[in-house]
Amino acid sequence: MSRNQGASLFYRKERDTWIVQYYTNGDKRSKKSFKEKQEAENFLEEIMFKKDNKKYVRNNGMTLRTIIVSNINKKFGSGIISEGQLMRTNKTIKQMPEELLNTNIEEITEEDIQTYLNSLKNYSNSSIKKFYELLSQAFRIAFERDYIKLNPMKNVLRPKSKKKDKKVRALTVDEQERFTQYLLDQNIKDTPYRNVFLVQMFTGMRIGEVLALKTTDIDLAHNLITVEHTISVDAKEKTILKETPKSFNGMREIPMPSYLKPYIMEQMKIANINNHKENLLFVNRNKGYVDHRIANKILKKMLEELDIEGISTHSLRHTFGTRCIESGVRDVALQRIMGHSSITATLNNYVDVSEELKESELEKVYSYYRENMNIDIDDFD
Numbered sequence: 425m426s427r428n429q430g431a432s433l434f435y436r437k438e439r440d441t442w443i444v445q446y447y448t449n450g451d452k453r454s455k456k457s458f459k460e461k462q463e464a465e466n467f468l469e470e471i472m473f474k475k476d477n478k479k480y481v482r483n484n485g486m487t488l489r490t491i492i493v494s495n496i497n498k499k500f501g502s503g504i505i506s507e508g509q510l511m512r513t514n515k516t517i518k519q520m521p522e523e524l525l526n527t528n529i530e531e532i533t534e535e536d537i538q539t540y541l542n543s544l545k546n547y548s549n550s551s552i553k554k555f556y557e558l559l560s561q562a563f564r565i566a567f568e569r570d571y572i573k574l575n576p577m578k579n580v581l582r583p584k585s586k587k588k589d590k591k592v593r594a595l596t597v598d599e600q601e602r603f604t605q606y607l608l609d610q611n612i613k614d615t616p617y618r619n620v621f622l623v624q625m626f627t628g629m630r631i632g633e634v635l636a637l638k639t640t641d642i643d644l645a646h647n648l649i650t651v652e653h654t655i656s657v658d659a660k661e662k663t664i665l666k667e668t669p670k671s672f673n674g675m676r677e678i679p680m681p682s683y684l685k686p687y688i689m690e691q692m693k694i695a696n697i698n699n700h701k702e703n704l705l706f707v708n709r710n711k712g713y714v715d716h717r718i719a720n721k722i723l724k725k726m727l728e729e730l731d732i733e734g735i736s737t738h739s740l741r742h743t744f745g746t747r748c749i750e751s752g753v754r755d756v757a758l759q760r761i762m763g764h765s766s767i768t769a770t771l772n773n774y775v776d777v778s779e780e781l782k783e784s785e786l787e788k789v790y791s792y793y794r795e796n797m798n799i800d801i802d803d804f805d
Contacts, residue, residue, distance in 0.1 A: 431480075433468050435461075446471050470494060481571050485528030491562040491571075492517060492525070500659075506666070507658035514659070516554050529566045534576040542583050549585040556582045593734045594746040600625070602730055612690060617722050619691045620706055620714075621740060626684050628744035628762050631716045631737040632656055636665055638703040639695050642688060647680040649688075651763065655713055663713045665702065676763050 431446035441457045442464035458464040469490050472480040496517075500510045517525070524532070524540060537559060544552050560577050567575040595603060604625070607618050624634050629651065636653035643650070652675055658664050680688065688705075695705045708714050720737045727735055741762075748758050 431468055431471055433464055444468050444471070466490070476569060478570065481569075485530060486566070486571050487526050488529050488532060488559075488562055489517075489525035491529060491565055492558055495561055495565060506656065507664070508656045511657060511659045511661060513554075513558070516551075516558065520555065520558075529562065530572050532576060534578075534580055537576055537580050541580065545583055545586045547585060548587050549589055552583060552585055556580075592736075592742045593739055594743040595625075595732070595735060595739065597747075599730075599732050599735075600743055600747075603727065603732065606726065606730060612694070615726075617706075617714075617719055619687045620719060621723060621726075621737075622684060622687050624737060625740040625743055626681055627678050628741050628748070629678065630654065630741060630763070631719060633763075635704075635706050635714045635716060635719065637705040639692050639705060640703055642680075642692060642705075644685070644689065647682070647685065649678045649680050651676050651678060655716060657715075663715045665704075665713060676760060678761060 431444065433442065433444050435442055439457075441459060442461050444456045444458070444464050444467050446454055446456075446468070456464075456467060458467065466487075466489075469484070469487065470493075472484075473486060473490050473494050496505070496510060496513050499505045500507070505513070521540070524536070541552065541556060541559075544555060547555075559580075563572070563575050563577040566572045604622070607615070607622055610618050612618055620631075620634055623629065623637075624631060627634075627649065629649075632654040633651050635655040637649070637651075638653070641650045641652065642648075652667070654666050656664055656666050691705050695703065695707075698704075698707055698711055700707050700711055704713075706714050708718070716737065723737055723740075724735070727733070745758065745762055748761070753761075
């Protein structure tokens with residue numbers, strides 16, 4: 425039997441199980457059974473971590489895994505991260521080496537961390553950043569709780585990936601024209617996701633927001649679309665409908681373009697026939713939620729027929745943002761339409777413009793030089 429302050433671990437031979445006995449809410453005793461000793465020890469360690477039992481930590485140490493997992497679970501429980509983010513973070517943790525995760529955090533050195541991070545150069549910069557941030561948060565917590573005397577992350581450098589960063593590409597004007605015509609030529613019965621892509625491409629909504637639209641979100645009298653829900657995935661990768669979108673700013677009303685209205689009305693008629701219990705505009709063949717990953721695969725297959733590559737459902741949203749920038753929509757208006765949390769996000773994500781527009785805008789500067797400076801820039805080499 426192993427005993428620690430407030431908890432104990434012992435083996436019950438007749439049941440072939442490991443038992444963790446611990447106290448909650450002061451003096452309420454609880455028990456939990458495990459088939460494997462390692463699972464029981466991990467649970468015991470987790471209990472001691474949550475109690476911030478420094479005596480336990482001094483005697484037994486605290487693994488990197490326990491701190492990382494407890495931290496993300498705390499964020500999830502506090503509503504800071506969604507189920508989808510929890511799922512993706514758990515996937516990231518699974519990619520980390522078991523040897524590192526199961527090492528007591530006080531035994532991990534700066535060199536260990538730097539060597540590990542340097543081994544990730546074949547990953548994307550965004551992936552390296554995720555690993556780096558998980559480690560940074562874990563060691564910061566360990567330092568603040570006095571589990572370690574010095575933070576080895578202080579001088580660790582985040583390596584640069586050997587891969588080039590992938591940039592979300594917008595459809596060019598010509599590609600958008602060809603794809604739009606392709607969609608309009610399709611019969612809705614043969615191409616059930618046709619209107620999904622039209623709505624996304626001409627409103628800038630996120631794919632999850634489009635798939636979560638309800639008939640009650642459509643105001644035909646005032647030509648408005650209300651965004652209040654999103655389709656996402658939970659920690660078990662199950663497709664779910666969430667009551668709130670990505671952020672508070674995501675809750676918004678979007679003007680309905682007149683050229684899009686007939687296709688939305690068409691979809692509302694289909695929705696009435698489907699008679700979904702939640703009045704969803706878009707459902708799958710089984711009248712369930714449409715998985716955004718399936719929609720993405722269908723989109724790419726369509727675009728293959730048009731010889732258009734490098735486009736995803738997110739690219740359709742990006743296309744709308746780019747067209748808005750090109751046509752002179754003010755940044756603050758675009759922020760509200762797109763549902764961004766800040767104007768910075770808008771400026772950082774939707775600044776792709778055509779070469780023709782760049783040239784025409786720069787010509788304004790050149791004209792200014794000609795009119796206001798005693799130089800002829802046309803003479804420059």
